[in-house]
Amino acid sequence: MSGRLPVGEVINEAFQFAVKRLGTIIRLGWAPILLTLTMTLGFVALVFNLSAIESSDDPSILLTPDAYMNVSPLVAGVLGIGVMVVAMLLMAGFMASVYRLVALVRITAGF
Numbered sequence: 001m002s003g004r005l006p007v008g009e010v011i012n013e014a015f016q017f018a019v020k021r022l023g024t025i026i027r028l029g030w031a032p033i034l035l036t037l038t039m040t041l042g043f044v045a046l047v048f049n050l051s052a053i054e055s056s057d058d059p060s061i062l063l064t065p066d067a068y069m070n071v072s073p074l075v076a077g078v079l080g081i082g083v084m085v086v087a088m089l090l091m092a093g094f095m096a097s098v099y100r101l102v103a104l105v106r107i108t109a110g111f
Contacts, residue, residue, distance in 0.1 A: 017102070024097075028093075028094055028097040028098065028101075029098070032090035032091060032094045033094075036087040036090055036091065039083050039086060039087065043080065043083045046079070047069060047070060047071055047076045047079065047080075048068060048069060048070065049068050049069065049070050052067060052068045053068050056068075
C-alpha cells in the first residue's frame with residue numbers, strides 16, 4: 001500500500017460515479033439520510049416540550065425533567081434507542097450499497 005494515489009483520477013472517478021448513478025445515490029443515500037433526520041426531529045418533538053423551554057426565563061428548568069419533557073425519561077430513553085437502531089440500520093444499508101456499487105464499478109472497469 002505504498003503506491004501513490006492520483007488525486008485527479010480519484011476526483012474524476014467520484015464525479016463520474018455521481019453523474020452516472022444519480023438516481024441510485026438519491027435512493028440509497030439521500031432517502032436514508034432524510035428518513036433518519038425525520039425520525040430524529042419527530043423524536044425531539046415527541047419527547048421535549050419545546051415551547052416550555054423557549055418561554056421560560058429560568059435556566060433551572062433544565063434541572064427538572066418534568067417541566068420540559070412530554071414523556072418520562074425512561075420512555076424517552078427507550079424511544080431514543082429505537083430511533084438510533086433504525087438509523088444505524090438505514091445507514092448500514094446505505095454504506096453497504098455504496099461499497100458494493102464502488103466495488104462493481106472497479107471490477108467491471110478492470111482496475
